[in-house]
Amino acid sequence: MSSKTQAAQAGQALWAKMPKANAELFALTYGSLVTELVRDYEDPIEVNNQLERIGHSIGVRCVDEFLSKADVAGLGLATQCGSLRDTAEVVAKCGFKMFLGANAEVGGFSPDQKSFSIYLQDNPLSTFVELPPADESVGGDDLRKLKYSNLYCGVIRGALEQVNLKVDCNIVRDTLKGDDMNEIRVELKEVLADGAGDDYKEE
């Protein structure tokens, strides 16, 4: 499909232009944040919620950077997603590629075309990470319930919210828990009306 390769090429071009930072420092900084959260909240479910909230805050801001850079590069496709399929391609091929240099795949479209999955083979956030094995005798919280990469869910939700798509994101498969790849399930809840309202409509 032509839009698929377009998105992939666009992603490559955007990635090449971004100034780079060390991925290990990135992973270690995220690890430091998660460690702090686990120390403060103790309950892994609450930590997951916090990560999602933090991701939401990042998503809201990174979508501006993404759209402006995609526009400057003359890639109108970012602003012209005709269907959820196009949006999915742009998020995975351009978004993930541009910010993380990661190759993400899209698939798993539901029959009503309202949900899809993003597959991530190598997760830059979880370099060097291993979840402790479930140990009932310790009596502490089961950290295996921790969704280490829940940040991605928040980022996708925040970013798509800014372009009027209300979505729900979940981590379905996680390499940290032994699965062969990471899968994020995105479900479209509703398409919001333009948030600014009538006051801001141009005359």
Next chain:
Amino acid sequence: MSRSSSTNILDRPLGRSGGRSSDGSVVSLSAFAYIYSELVQYHQGRAASISELERRLESAGYGVGLKVLEMTAYRAKETKRETRLMSILHFVSSSVWKSLFGKAADSLERSIDHTDEFMIIDYEPIASTFVSIPPDLGQLSADAYVSGIIAGVLDGAGFSARVTAHSVNVEEGEYTKQGANAVPGLPPRKDKAVFLVKFSPEVLSRDAALER
């Protein structure tokens, strides 16, 4: 990269030295900046004062520093540990800086007034590239995290030190070349980051004893 997730994490290969040449070991600067900004915001929400915020950021960086020391020392394939003060400082300002930020630190200086103080200078610290400090937080440096990393590296190597980050104005003409970390489209930075390293007295006396 090993595909089987059943391999023990400690058995996986660490990757080539340098770590910037292959695509798998870089992310965009923006991704790092977003994560770092969230880290700072999180700590800011829980700190009561500027110095507490700085302390929190430094301790966040400390653990990272310990790990960075291990990785960088392993990859540099040095057969001996650094035991001398000057050599560990050179190691930090060149190898560690290169592996974390892609270039060696811009300069390493010794303080004239205090024999136990050294300064590592970076004209384009990536932690504070996208940060602007409001006037009511005047003394805060966003690079407190990096000074925590340096403190972790030095402590892990056996040289306990207190490291603080300061933002110092760049003089006219002091620095004209655009470094590797300069972000295209942003105006050149008006201030450089100076990391003040103050070693503990026992480190200095040990170094003096080794001199003899």
